[in-house]
Amino acid sequence: MIKSVEKAFRVLEGLSRADGPMRLSDIARANGITRSNAFHLLQTLQELDYVRQAEDSTLYEATFRSFEIGAKLLSRNTLVAVAHPFLLRLSEQVPENVMLNVRDGLWNVVADRIESRSVVRTLAYLGARAPLQSVSSGKVLLAHAPASVIDEVARSLVAYTARSITDPDALREQLARIREQGYAVAIGEVNEDAKGVASPVRDRHGDVVAALSIAGPMNRLGEDTIAHYVALQHDTIRRIEAAWANGWRGDAAPPQFPGQASVARPSSA
Amino acid sequence: MIKSVEKAFRVLEGLSRADGPMRLSDIARANGITRSNAFHLLQTLQELDYVRQAEDSTLYEATFRSFEIGAKLLSRNTLVAVAHPFLLRLSEQVPENVMLNVRDGLWNVVADRIESRSVVRTLAYLGARAPLQSVSSGKVLLAHAPASVIDEVARSLVAYTARSITDPDALREQLARIREQGYAVAIGEVNEDAKGVASPVRDRHGDVVAALSIAGPMNRLGEDTIAHYVALQHDTIRRIEAAWANGWRGDAAPPQFPGQASVARPSSA
DNA sequence: GGTAGTGTTCCAATATTCAGAACGCACTCC
DNA sequence: GGAGTGCGTTCTGAATATTGGAACACTACC
Structure with a gap:
Protein backbone atom coordinates (compact mmCIF):
# COMPACT_ATOMS: atom_id res chain seq x y z
CA MET A 1 0.00 0.00 0.00
CA PHE A 64 -15.12 17.11 -12.66
CA ARG A 65 -12.11 15.28 -13.96
CA SER A 66 -12.68 12.36 -11.66
CA PHE A 67 -16.11 12.15 -13.19
CA GLU A 68 -14.48 11.56 -16.51
CA ILE A 69 -12.71 8.38 -15.47
CA GLY A 70 -15.87 6.79 -14.26
CA ALA A 71 -17.98 8.09 -17.11
CA LYS A 72 -15.57 6.60 -19.60
CA LEU A 73 -16.00 3.29 -17.88
CA LEU A 74 -19.73 3.56 -18.29
CA SER A 75 -19.66 4.75 -21.87
CA ARG A 76 -17.67 1.65 -22.69
CA ASN A 77 -20.61 -0.26 -21.40
CA THR A 78 -22.71 -0.39 -24.52
CA LEU A 79 -25.63 -1.83 -22.63
CA VAL A 80 -26.18 1.46 -20.84
CA ALA A 81 -26.29 3.32 -24.13
CA VAL A 82 -28.64 0.80 -25.72
CA ALA A 83 -30.94 0.67 -22.76
CA HIS A 84 -31.34 4.38 -22.13
CA PRO A 85 -34.20 5.06 -24.55
CA PHE A 86 -36.07 2.06 -23.21
CA LEU A 87 -35.66 3.31 -19.68
CA LEU A 88 -37.16 6.57 -20.81
CA ARG A 89 -40.16 4.79 -22.23
CA LEU A 90 -40.61 2.77 -19.08
CA SER A 91 -40.27 5.87 -16.96
CA GLU A 92 -43.20 7.42 -18.77
CA GLN A 93 -45.43 4.60 -17.61
CA VAL A 94 -44.34 4.67 -14.01
CA PRO A 95 -44.34 7.47 -11.43
CA GLU A 96 -41.16 6.21 -9.78
CA ASN A 97 -37.43 6.26 -10.32
CA VAL A 98 -36.29 3.86 -12.99
CA MET A 99 -32.73 2.60 -12.72
CA LEU A 100 -30.28 0.38 -14.49
CA ASN A 101 -27.87 -1.23 -12.05
CA VAL A 102 -24.69 -3.18 -12.45
CA ARG A 103 -22.64 -5.16 -9.99
CA ASP A 104 -19.25 -3.80 -9.04
CA GLY A 105 -17.54 -6.30 -6.80
CA LEU A 106 -19.76 -6.57 -3.75
CA TRP A 107 -21.68 -3.39 -4.55
CA ASN A 108 -24.75 -2.46 -6.46
CA VAL A 109 -24.04 0.61 -8.59
CA VAL A 110 -26.62 2.82 -10.29
CA ALA A 111 -25.37 2.94 -13.87
CA ASP A 112 -28.25 4.91 -15.32
CA ARG A 113 -31.37 6.41 -13.93
CA ILE A 114 -34.42 8.35 -14.95
CA GLU A 115 -35.81 10.40 -12.13
CA SER A 116 -39.43 10.19 -11.33
CA ARG A 117 -41.50 13.29 -11.87
CA SER A 118 -43.22 12.79 -8.55
CA VAL A 119 -42.33 15.21 -5.84
CA VAL A 120 -41.95 12.53 -3.23
CA ARG A 121 -39.31 10.16 -4.41
CA THR A 122 -36.44 8.14 -3.16
CA LEU A 123 -32.81 9.07 -3.48
CA ALA A 124 -31.11 7.64 -6.49
CA TYR A 125 -28.14 9.53 -7.64
CA LEU A 126 -26.14 8.22 -10.51
CA GLY A 127 -23.22 6.16 -9.34
CA ALA A 128 -24.78 5.51 -5.96
CA ARG A 129 -23.50 2.40 -4.20
CA ALA A 130 -25.38 0.06 -1.96
CA PRO A 131 -24.56 -3.38 -0.57
CA LEU A 132 -25.82 -6.07 -2.94
CA GLN A 133 -28.07 -7.78 -0.42
CA SER A 134 -29.89 -4.65 0.62
CA VAL A 135 -31.51 -3.35 -2.55
CA SER A 136 -33.76 -5.08 -5.03
CA SER A 137 -31.45 -4.76 -8.00
CA GLY A 138 -28.51 -5.88 -5.91
CA LYS A 139 -30.41 -8.99 -4.91
CA VAL A 140 -31.02 -9.83 -8.54
CA LEU A 141 -27.38 -9.29 -9.40
CA LEU A 142 -26.28 -11.29 -6.39
CA ALA A 143 -28.67 -14.13 -7.18
CA HIS A 144 -26.92 -14.58 -10.51
CA ALA A 145 -23.39 -13.85 -9.35
CA PRO A 146 -20.64 -16.48 -9.06
CA ALA A 147 -20.82 -18.63 -5.95
CA SER A 148 -17.68 -16.99 -4.59
CA VAL A 149 -19.44 -13.62 -4.50
CA ILE A 150 -22.48 -15.05 -2.75
CA ASP A 151 -20.23 -16.73 -0.22
CA GLU A 152 -18.44 -13.52 0.53
CA VAL A 153 -21.64 -11.57 0.97
CA ALA A 154 -23.13 -14.30 3.14
CA ARG A 155 -20.06 -14.23 5.30
CA SER A 156 -20.36 -10.55 6.09
CA LEU A 157 -24.02 -9.68 6.55
CA VAL A 158 -24.66 -6.53 8.52
CA ALA A 159 -28.01 -5.05 9.44
CA TYR A 160 -28.60 -1.55 8.16
CA THR A 161 -32.22 -1.40 9.26
CA ALA A 162 -34.47 -3.74 11.21
CA ARG A 163 -35.52 -5.45 8.00
CA SER A 164 -32.05 -6.26 6.77
CA ILE A 165 -31.26 -9.90 6.20
CA THR A 166 -28.66 -11.20 8.60
CA ASP A 167 -28.99 -14.95 8.34
CA PRO A 168 -26.85 -16.51 5.57
CA ASP A 169 -29.28 -19.37 5.01
CA ALA A 170 -32.22 -17.03 4.74
CA LEU A 171 -30.26 -15.08 2.17
CA ARG A 172 -29.51 -18.15 0.09
CA GLU A 173 -33.13 -19.18 0.20
CA GLN A 174 -34.22 -15.75 -0.89
CA LEU A 175 -31.74 -15.77 -3.76
CA ALA A 176 -33.04 -19.11 -4.93
CA ARG A 177 -36.56 -17.74 -4.95
CA ILE A 178 -35.40 -14.71 -6.91
CA ARG A 179 -33.80 -16.91 -9.55
CA GLU A 180 -37.00 -18.89 -9.77
CA GLN A 181 -39.51 -16.07 -10.00
CA GLY A 182 -37.37 -13.79 -12.12
CA TYR A 183 -37.49 -10.67 -9.96
CA ALA A 184 -36.59 -9.37 -6.54
CA VAL A 185 -38.21 -7.03 -4.07
CA ALA A 186 -36.53 -5.07 -1.31
CA ILE A 187 -38.52 -3.41 1.41
CA GLY A 188 -36.94 -0.74 3.51
CA GLU A 189 -33.68 -2.53 3.90
CA VAL A 190 -31.57 0.50 3.28
CA ASN A 191 -33.98 3.34 3.64
CA GLU A 192 -36.90 2.74 5.97
CA ASP A 193 -39.50 4.12 3.62
CA ALA A 194 -38.23 2.86 0.30
CA LYS A 195 -39.30 -0.14 -1.65
CA GLY A 196 -38.05 -1.49 -4.94
CA VAL A 197 -38.55 -4.18 -7.57
CA ALA A 198 -35.89 -5.38 -9.95
CA SER A 199 -35.51 -7.88 -12.77
CA PRO A 200 -32.41 -9.28 -14.48
CA VAL A 201 -31.08 -8.18 -17.85
CA ARG A 202 -29.12 -10.82 -19.75
CA ASP A 203 -26.59 -10.75 -22.52
CA ARG A 204 -26.81 -12.98 -25.55
CA HIS A 205 -25.22 -15.85 -23.65
CA GLY A 206 -27.88 -15.69 -21.01
CA ASP A 207 -25.59 -14.26 -18.35
CA VAL A 208 -27.09 -11.61 -16.13
CA VAL A 209 -25.21 -8.37 -16.67
CA ALA A 210 -27.51 -5.77 -15.14
CA ALA A 211 -30.73 -5.29 -13.23
CA LEU A 212 -33.57 -3.01 -14.13
CA SER A 213 -35.22 -1.58 -11.07
CA ILE A 214 -38.12 0.61 -10.08
CA ALA A 215 -38.09 2.17 -6.66
CA GLY A 216 -40.22 4.55 -4.71
CA PRO A 217 -41.86 5.25 -1.39
CA MET A 218 -43.34 2.25 0.36
CA ASN A 219 -46.97 3.35 0.37
CA ARG A 220 -47.10 3.69 -3.39
CA LEU A 221 -45.85 0.17 -4.04
CA GLY A 222 -48.54 -2.30 -3.05
CA GLU A 223 -48.66 -5.90 -4.19
CA ASP A 224 -50.73 -5.27 -7.29
CA THR A 225 -48.52 -2.38 -8.32
CA ILE A 226 -45.44 -4.52 -7.88
CA ALA A 227 -46.89 -7.24 -10.08
CA HIS A 228 -47.71 -4.65 -12.69
CA TYR A 229 -44.21 -3.19 -12.56
CA VAL A 230 -42.62 -6.60 -12.90
CA ALA A 231 -44.62 -7.15 -16.05
CA LEU A 232 -43.53 -3.77 -17.40
CA GLN A 233 -39.93 -4.54 -16.52
CA HIS A 234 -39.94 -7.88 -18.24
CA ASP A 235 -41.45 -6.31 -21.30
CA THR A 236 -38.85 -3.54 -21.32
CA ILE A 237 -36.04 -5.99 -20.76
CA ARG A 238 -37.17 -8.11 -23.65
CA ARG A 239 -36.84 -5.08 -25.90
CA ILE A 240 -33.49 -4.05 -24.48
CA GLU A 241 -32.05 -7.50 -24.92
CA ALA A 242 -33.30 -7.68 -28.47
CA ALA A 243 -31.86 -4.29 -29.35
CA TRP A 244 -28.59 -5.18 -27.72
CA ALA A 245 -28.28 -8.57 -29.35
CA ASN A 246 -28.99 -6.95 -32.69
CA GLY A 247 -25.36 -6.16 -32.98
CA TRP A 248 -25.54 -2.64 -31.63
CA ARG A 249 -21.89 -2.13 -31.00
CA GLY A 250 -21.84 1.24 -29.34
CA ASP A 251 -20.55 4.48 -30.70
CA ALA A 252 -17.08 4.91 -32.04
CA ALA A 253 -14.47 6.23 -29.68
CA PRO A 254 -15.22 9.79 -28.60
CA PRO A 255 -12.84 12.50 -29.77
CA GLN A 256 -9.72 13.06 -27.72
CA PHE A 257 -8.22 16.42 -26.95
CA PRO A 258 -4.65 17.22 -26.04
CA GLY A 259 -4.06 17.44 -22.34
CA GLN A 260 -6.93 15.12 -21.78
CA ALA A 261 -5.71 12.18 -19.79
CA SER A 262 -2.95 11.34 -22.19
CA VAL A 263 -1.00 8.17 -21.73
CA ALA A 264 2.65 8.59 -20.92
CA ARG A 265 4.81 6.97 -23.51
CA PRO A 266 7.52 4.61 -22.40
CA SER A 267 10.65 6.67 -22.59
CA SER A 268 12.98 3.91 -23.63
CA ALA A 269 11.20 1.52 -25.99
CA MET B 1 4.40 16.85 -7.68
CA PHE B 64 -16.83 1.93 -10.84
CA ARG B 65 -15.56 3.51 -7.68
CA SER B 66 -13.99 6.37 -9.54
CA PHE B 67 -17.42 6.99 -10.96
CA GLU B 68 -18.66 7.53 -7.48
CA ILE B 69 -16.40 10.48 -6.76
CA GLY B 70 -17.51 12.31 -9.84
CA ALA B 71 -21.15 11.37 -9.43
CA LYS B 72 -21.14 12.73 -5.92
CA LEU B 73 -19.84 15.97 -7.27
CA LEU B 74 -22.71 16.12 -9.69
CA SER B 75 -25.38 15.10 -7.23
CA ARG B 76 -24.28 18.01 -5.08
CA ASN B 77 -25.13 20.17 -8.01
CA THR B 78 -28.79 20.72 -7.34
CA LEU B 79 -29.26 22.33 -10.71
CA VAL B 80 -28.68 19.03 -12.46
CA ALA B 81 -31.33 17.37 -10.34
CA VAL B 82 -33.81 20.16 -10.84
CA ALA B 83 -33.24 20.37 -14.55
CA HIS B 84 -33.44 16.69 -15.38
CA PRO B 85 -37.21 16.40 -15.81
CA PHE B 86 -37.21 19.49 -17.98
CA LEU B 87 -34.50 18.03 -20.17
CA LEU B 88 -36.68 14.98 -20.59
CA ARG B 89 -39.59 17.12 -21.71
CA LEU B 90 -37.40 19.01 -24.13
CA SER B 91 -35.95 15.79 -25.45
CA GLU B 92 -39.43 14.61 -26.39
CA GLN B 93 -39.83 17.56 -28.69
CA VAL B 94 -36.50 17.20 -30.39
CA PRO B 95 -34.92 14.27 -32.25
CA GLU B 96 -31.43 15.15 -31.05
CA ASN B 97 -29.26 14.78 -27.99
CA VAL B 98 -30.16 17.20 -25.24
CA MET B 99 -27.41 18.11 -22.82
CA LEU B 100 -26.79 20.16 -19.75
CA ASN B 101 -23.22 21.41 -19.63
CA VAL B 102 -21.12 23.08 -17.00
CA ARG B 103 -17.74 24.71 -17.13
CA ASP B 104 -14.87 22.99 -15.38
CA GLY B 105 -11.84 25.21 -15.62
CA LEU B 106 -11.12 25.53 -19.32
CA TRP B 107 -13.32 22.59 -20.26
CA ASN B 108 -16.89 22.05 -21.18
CA VAL B 109 -18.28 19.05 -19.33
CA VAL B 110 -21.50 17.19 -20.10
CA ALA B 111 -23.25 17.12 -16.72
CA ASP B 112 -26.47 15.52 -17.86
CA ARG B 113 -27.74 14.24 -21.14
CA ILE B 114 -30.76 12.66 -22.71
CA GLU B 115 -29.87 10.62 -25.72
CA SER B 116 -31.76 11.12 -28.89
CA ARG B 117 -33.89 8.25 -30.09
CA SER B 118 -32.61 8.74 -33.61
CA VAL B 119 -30.31 6.10 -34.92
CA VAL B 120 -27.89 8.59 -36.35
CA ARG B 121 -26.68 10.75 -33.55
CA THR B 122 -23.62 12.45 -32.28
CA LEU B 123 -21.44 11.24 -29.48
CA ALA B 124 -22.29 12.63 -26.12
CA TYR B 125 -21.30 10.52 -23.24
CA LEU B 126 -21.89 11.77 -19.77
CA GLY B 127 -18.83 13.46 -18.40
CA ALA B 128 -17.37 14.11 -21.83
CA ARG B 129 -14.92 16.98 -22.00
CA ALA B 130 -14.34 19.39 -24.82
CA PRO B 131 -12.42 22.65 -25.07
CA LEU B 132 -14.72 25.56 -24.28
CA GLN B 133 -14.27 27.34 -27.58
CA SER B 134 -15.08 24.34 -29.71
CA VAL B 135 -18.61 23.37 -28.74
CA SER B 136 -21.77 25.43 -28.60
CA SER B 137 -22.36 25.05 -24.89
CA GLY B 138 -18.73 25.78 -24.17
CA LYS B 139 -19.00 29.00 -26.13
CA VAL B 140 -21.95 30.08 -24.05
CA LEU B 141 -20.13 29.24 -20.85
CA LEU B 142 -17.00 30.97 -22.07
CA ALA B 143 -18.91 34.05 -23.16
CA HIS B 144 -20.08 34.51 -19.59
CA ALA B 145 -16.91 33.41 -17.85
CA PRO B 146 -14.54 35.74 -15.98
CA ALA B 147 -12.20 37.72 -18.19
CA SER B 148 -9.24 35.73 -16.91
CA VAL B 149 -10.72 32.56 -18.34
CA ILE B 150 -11.39 34.15 -21.70
CA ASP B 151 -7.84 35.48 -21.77
CA GLU B 152 -6.41 32.08 -21.09
CA VAL B 153 -8.48 30.42 -23.78
CA ALA B 154 -7.66 33.16 -26.28
CA ARG B 155 -3.98 32.67 -25.55
CA SER B 156 -4.01 29.00 -26.42
CA LEU B 157 -6.26 28.47 -29.41
CA VAL B 158 -5.60 25.31 -31.35
CA ALA B 159 -7.36 24.10 -34.46
CA TYR B 160 -9.07 20.73 -34.09
CA THR B 161 -10.77 20.87 -37.47
CA ALA B 162 -10.67 23.29 -40.37
CA ARG B 163 -13.53 25.24 -38.86
CA SER B 164 -11.95 25.79 -35.48
CA ILE B 165 -11.45 29.37 -34.39
CA THR B 166 -7.80 30.30 -34.14
CA ASP B 167 -7.85 34.08 -34.09
CA PRO B 168 -8.23 35.56 -30.58
CA ASP B 169 -9.98 38.67 -31.86
CA ALA B 170 -12.46 36.63 -33.86
CA LEU B 171 -13.16 34.66 -30.73
CA ARG B 172 -13.83 37.75 -28.66
CA GLU B 173 -16.11 39.11 -31.32
CA GLN B 174 -18.02 35.85 -31.44
CA LEU B 175 -18.38 35.79 -27.69
CA ALA B 176 -19.77 39.31 -27.72
CA ARG B 177 -22.34 38.27 -30.29
CA ILE B 178 -23.28 35.25 -28.19
CA ARG B 179 -23.85 37.42 -25.14
CA GLU B 180 -25.99 39.70 -27.25
CA GLN B 181 -28.17 37.16 -28.99
CA GLY B 182 -28.47 34.79 -26.05
CA TYR B 183 -27.31 31.60 -27.72
CA ALA B 184 -24.36 30.05 -29.48
CA VAL B 185 -23.92 27.75 -32.44
CA ALA B 186 -20.98 25.49 -33.19
CA ILE B 187 -20.54 23.87 -36.54
CA GLY B 188 -18.23 20.96 -36.94
CA GLU B 189 -15.53 22.42 -34.79
CA VAL B 190 -14.84 19.23 -32.93
CA ASN B 191 -16.51 16.62 -35.02
CA GLU B 192 -16.76 17.38 -38.72
CA ASP B 193 -20.39 16.36 -39.03
CA ALA B 194 -21.76 17.68 -35.79
CA LYS B 195 -23.61 20.87 -35.11
CA GLY B 196 -25.00 22.26 -31.89
CA VAL B 197 -26.97 25.10 -30.34
CA ALA B 198 -26.75 26.18 -26.74
CA SER B 199 -28.27 28.78 -24.44
CA PRO B 200 -27.25 29.96 -20.98
CA VAL B 201 -28.89 28.92 -17.73
CA ARG B 202 -28.64 31.45 -14.92
CA ASP B 203 -28.92 31.28 -11.16
CA ARG B 204 -31.05 33.69 -9.17
CA HIS B 205 -28.28 36.28 -9.24
CA GLY B 206 -28.24 36.25 -12.99
CA ASP B 207 -24.88 34.47 -13.21
CA VAL B 208 -24.55 31.86 -15.92
CA VAL B 209 -24.00 28.49 -14.29
CA ALA B 210 -24.73 26.06 -17.10
CA ALA B 211 -25.60 25.79 -20.76
CA LEU B 212 -28.43 23.83 -22.26
CA SER B 213 -27.49 22.40 -25.61
CA ILE B 214 -28.99 20.45 -28.47
CA ALA B 215 -26.65 18.72 -30.87
CA GLY B 216 -26.94 16.44 -33.82
CA PRO B 217 -25.72 15.72 -37.31
CA MET B 218 -25.17 18.74 -39.50
CA ASN B 219 -27.75 17.97 -42.15
CA ARG B 220 -30.61 17.86 -39.67
CA LEU B 221 -29.86 21.27 -38.20
CA GLY B 222 -30.73 23.92 -40.76
CA GLU B 223 -31.26 27.59 -39.94
CA ASP B 224 -34.97 27.32 -39.30
CA THR B 225 -34.51 24.30 -37.11
CA ILE B 226 -31.88 26.12 -35.11
CA ALA B 227 -34.20 29.06 -34.57
CA HIS B 228 -36.89 26.71 -33.44
CA TYR B 229 -34.55 24.92 -31.04
CA VAL B 230 -33.36 28.17 -29.55
CA ALA B 231 -36.95 29.07 -28.80
CA LEU B 232 -37.52 25.69 -27.19
CA GLN B 233 -34.35 26.07 -25.18
CA HIS B 234 -35.26 29.48 -23.88
CA ASP B 235 -38.65 28.22 -22.92
CA THR B 236 -37.18 25.22 -21.12
CA ILE B 237 -34.59 27.37 -19.40
CA ARG B 238 -37.25 29.74 -18.14
CA ARG B 239 -38.96 26.80 -16.45
CA ILE B 240 -35.74 25.39 -15.05
CA GLU B 241 -34.72 28.72 -13.58
CA ALA B 242 -38.14 29.18 -12.04
CA ALA B 243 -38.13 25.72 -10.51
CA TRP B 244 -34.63 26.20 -9.23
CA ALA B 245 -35.25 29.63 -7.78
CA ASN B 246 -38.30 28.23 -6.04
CA GLY B 247 -36.09 27.09 -3.27
CA TRP B 248 -35.64 23.54 -4.45
CA ARG B 249 -32.77 22.55 -2.26
CA GLY B 250 -31.92 19.12 -3.53
CA ASP B 251 -32.40 15.81 -1.80
CA ALA B 252 -31.09 15.07 1.63
CA ALA B 253 -27.72 13.40 1.85
CA PRO B 254 -27.81 9.88 0.42
CA PRO B 255 -27.29 6.99 2.80
CA GLN B 256 -23.72 6.05 3.63
CA PHE B 257 -22.46 2.53 4.03
CA PRO B 258 -19.43 1.37 5.94
CA GLY B 259 -16.38 0.92 3.81
CA GLN B 260 -17.71 3.50 1.47
CA ALA B 261 -15.16 6.23 1.12
CA SER B 262 -14.92 6.88 4.81
CA VAL B 263 -13.04 9.88 6.06
CA ALA B 264 -9.98 9.14 8.12
CA ARG B 265 -10.28 10.65 11.55
CA PRO B 266 -7.49 12.82 12.83
CA SER B 267 -5.56 10.54 15.14
CA SER B 268 -4.51 13.18 17.61
CA ALA B 269 -7.29 15.72 18.06
C1' DG C 1 12.46 -29.64 -22.81
C1' DG C 2 14.13 -25.44 -23.78
C1' DT C 3 13.02 -20.52 -24.29
C1' DA C 4 10.51 -16.43 -23.50
C1' DG C 5 7.36 -14.32 -21.18
C1' DT C 6 4.46 -13.74 -17.23
C1' DG C 7 2.87 -12.16 -12.19
C1' DT C 8 4.75 -11.91 -7.85
C1' DT C 9 8.13 -11.59 -3.87
C1' DC C 10 12.13 -9.94 -1.73
C1' DC C 11 15.78 -6.85 -0.68
C1' DA C 12 18.78 -3.15 -0.39
C1' DA C 13 19.84 1.68 -1.75
C1' DT C 14 18.55 5.97 -2.46
C1' DA C 15 15.69 9.23 -4.26
C1' DT C 16 11.42 10.96 -2.47
C1' DT C 17 8.56 12.49 0.75
C1' DC C 18 7.39 14.54 4.96
C1' DA C 19 7.39 16.95 9.55
C1' DG C 20 8.66 20.93 11.55
C1' DA C 21 10.10 25.43 11.83
C1' DA C 22 9.79 29.91 9.82
C1' DC C 23 7.59 33.63 7.17
C1' DG C 24 4.36 37.04 5.62
C1' DC C 25 -0.16 38.03 5.73
C1' DA C 26 -4.99 38.79 7.08
C1' DC C 27 -7.95 38.91 11.00
C1' DT C 28 -9.74 39.80 15.43
C1' DC C 29 -9.84 41.56 19.82
C1' DC C 30 -8.38 44.47 23.25
C1' DG D 1 -3.07 50.42 16.78
C1' DG D 2 -0.74 46.59 18.30
C1' DA D 3 -0.54 42.04 20.16
C1' DG D 4 -2.19 37.67 19.06
C1' DT D 5 -4.05 33.95 16.41
C1' DG D 6 -4.46 31.18 12.52
C1' DC D 7 -3.88 31.00 7.82
C1' DG D 8 -1.33 29.34 3.23
C1' DT D 9 3.02 28.71 1.66
C1' DT D 10 8.20 27.91 1.48
C1' DC D 11 12.31 25.78 2.95
C1' DT D 12 15.26 22.39 4.90
C1' DG D 13 17.28 18.19 6.58
C1' DA D 14 16.25 13.59 8.17
C1' DA D 15 14.38 9.31 7.33
C1' DT D 16 11.21 6.69 5.54
C1' DA D 17 8.69 5.08 2.07
C1' DT D 18 9.45 3.89 -2.71
C1' DT D 19 11.68 1.84 -6.30
C1' DG D 20 14.45 -1.00 -9.57
C1' DG D 21 16.58 -5.19 -10.08
C1' DA D 22 17.29 -9.85 -9.28
C1' DA D 23 15.13 -14.14 -8.32
C1' DC D 24 11.27 -17.33 -8.39
C1' DA D 25 7.61 -20.30 -9.84
C1' DC D 26 4.48 -20.83 -13.69
C1' DT D 27 2.55 -20.99 -18.15
C1' DA D 28 2.63 -21.15 -23.14
C1' DC D 29 4.70 -21.90 -27.13
C1' DC D 30 7.83 -23.96 -30.10
Missing part, protein backbone atom coordinates in the same frame (compact mmCIF):
# COMPACT_ATOMS: atom_id res chain seq x y z
CA ILE A 2 1.68 3.15 -1.22
CA LYS A 3 0.93 5.71 1.44
CA SER A 4 0.99 8.89 -0.58
CA VAL A 5 -1.39 7.36 -3.12
CA GLU A 6 -3.79 6.38 -0.41
CA LYS A 7 -3.68 9.83 1.09
CA ALA A 8 -4.23 11.45 -2.28
CA PHE A 9 -7.37 9.45 -2.92
CA ARG A 10 -8.65 10.07 0.57
CA VAL A 11 -8.18 13.77 0.10
CA LEU A 12 -9.92 13.71 -3.24
CA GLU A 13 -12.79 11.66 -1.89
CA GLY A 14 -13.14 14.06 0.98
CA LEU A 15 -13.30 17.01 -1.35
CA SER A 16 -15.90 15.36 -3.53
CA ARG A 17 -18.04 14.69 -0.50
CA ALA A 18 -17.72 18.17 0.95
CA ASP A 19 -20.46 20.59 0.11
CA GLY A 20 -18.20 23.35 -1.00
CA PRO A 21 -14.58 24.38 -1.38
CA MET A 22 -12.43 23.47 1.58
CA ARG A 23 -9.60 25.14 3.40
CA LEU A 24 -6.19 23.57 3.44
CA SER A 25 -6.09 23.32 7.20
CA ASP A 26 -9.45 21.59 7.35
CA ILE A 27 -8.40 19.13 4.69
CA ALA A 28 -5.27 18.36 6.65
CA ARG A 29 -7.21 17.94 9.86
CA ALA A 30 -9.89 15.79 8.29
CA ASN A 31 -7.30 13.38 6.96
CA GLY A 32 -5.01 13.41 9.93
CA ILE A 33 -2.02 14.78 8.06
CA THR A 34 0.14 17.86 8.44
CA ARG A 35 -0.63 21.03 6.58
CA SER A 36 2.52 20.84 4.55
CA ASN A 37 1.75 17.28 3.57
CA ALA A 38 -1.75 18.25 2.54
CA PHE A 39 -0.29 21.11 0.60
CA HIS A 40 1.95 18.80 -1.41
CA LEU A 41 -0.86 16.38 -2.09
CA LEU A 42 -3.22 19.12 -3.19
CA GLN A 43 -0.59 20.66 -5.39
CA THR A 44 -0.09 17.33 -7.08
CA LEU A 45 -3.81 16.77 -7.53
CA GLN A 46 -4.05 20.27 -8.89
CA GLU A 47 -1.36 19.65 -11.46
CA LEU A 48 -3.19 16.50 -12.46
CA ASP A 49 -6.33 18.58 -12.77
CA TYR A 50 -8.40 16.67 -10.26
CA VAL A 51 -8.47 19.61 -7.89
CA ARG A 52 -8.70 23.32 -8.41
CA GLN A 53 -8.42 26.39 -6.25
CA ALA A 54 -11.71 28.22 -6.31
CA GLU A 55 -11.37 31.42 -8.31
CA ASP A 56 -9.21 34.08 -6.65
CA SER A 57 -9.42 32.20 -3.41
CA THR A 58 -7.19 29.84 -1.53
CA LEU A 59 -9.91 27.25 -1.07
CA TYR A 60 -9.64 23.90 -2.76
CA GLU A 61 -12.36 22.00 -4.59
CA ALA A 62 -12.58 18.87 -6.70
CA THR A 63 -12.98 19.28 -10.44
CA ILE B 2 4.30 13.59 -5.78
CA LYS B 3 5.47 11.00 -8.24
CA SER B 4 3.71 7.95 -6.92
CA VAL B 5 0.41 9.82 -6.88
CA GLU B 6 0.86 10.92 -10.44
CA LYS B 7 1.68 7.40 -11.54
CA ALA B 8 -1.30 6.00 -9.72
CA PHE B 9 -3.69 8.33 -11.48
CA ARG B 10 -2.07 7.70 -14.82
CA VAL B 11 -2.46 3.99 -14.34
CA LEU B 12 -6.07 4.38 -13.31
CA GLU B 13 -6.84 6.65 -16.24
CA GLY B 14 -5.22 4.18 -18.57
CA LEU B 15 -7.33 1.35 -17.23
CA SER B 16 -10.51 3.34 -17.55
CA ARG B 17 -9.68 4.09 -21.15
CA ALA B 18 -8.76 0.54 -22.07
CA ASP B 19 -11.46 -1.53 -23.61
CA GLY B 20 -10.99 -4.47 -21.33
CA PRO B 21 -8.93 -5.84 -18.47
CA MET B 22 -5.21 -5.27 -18.87
CA ARG B 23 -2.12 -7.27 -18.13
CA LEU B 24 0.36 -6.06 -15.59
CA SER B 25 3.21 -5.96 -18.06
CA ASP B 26 1.22 -3.94 -20.54
CA ILE B 27 0.20 -1.49 -17.86
CA ALA B 28 3.82 -1.10 -16.87
CA ARG B 29 4.91 -0.62 -20.46
CA ALA B 30 2.15 1.84 -21.26
CA ASN B 31 3.17 4.02 -18.36
CA GLY B 32 6.88 3.63 -18.70
CA ILE B 33 7.41 2.10 -15.30
CA THR B 34 8.84 -1.19 -14.10
CA ARG B 35 6.65 -4.19 -13.53
CA SER B 36 7.31 -4.24 -9.85
CA ASN B 37 6.41 -0.60 -9.57
CA ALA B 38 3.21 -1.17 -11.49
CA PHE B 39 2.48 -4.08 -9.23
CA HIS B 40 2.72 -1.95 -6.12
CA LEU B 41 0.58 0.78 -7.61
CA LEU B 42 -2.07 -1.67 -8.70
CA GLN B 43 -2.07 -3.36 -5.37
CA THR B 44 -2.63 -0.03 -3.69
CA LEU B 45 -5.41 0.90 -6.07
CA GLN B 46 -6.91 -2.49 -5.48
CA GLU B 47 -6.92 -2.05 -1.73
CA LEU B 48 -8.56 1.32 -2.25
CA ASP B 49 -11.13 -0.40 -4.42
CA TYR B 50 -10.48 1.58 -7.57
CA VAL B 51 -9.09 -1.43 -9.36
CA ARG B 52 -10.00 -5.08 -9.34
CA GLN B 53 -8.52 -8.24 -10.75
CA ALA B 54 -10.97 -9.76 -13.20
CA GLU B 55 -12.49 -12.88 -11.72
CA ASP B 56 -10.07 -15.80 -11.39
CA SER B 57 -7.66 -14.05 -13.66
CA THR B 58 -4.55 -12.00 -13.22
CA LEU B 59 -5.82 -9.17 -15.41
CA TYR B 60 -6.57 -5.78 -13.91
CA GLU B 61 -9.55 -3.56 -14.56
CA ALA B 62 -10.93 -0.34 -13.14
CA THR B 63 -13.98 -0.54 -10.91
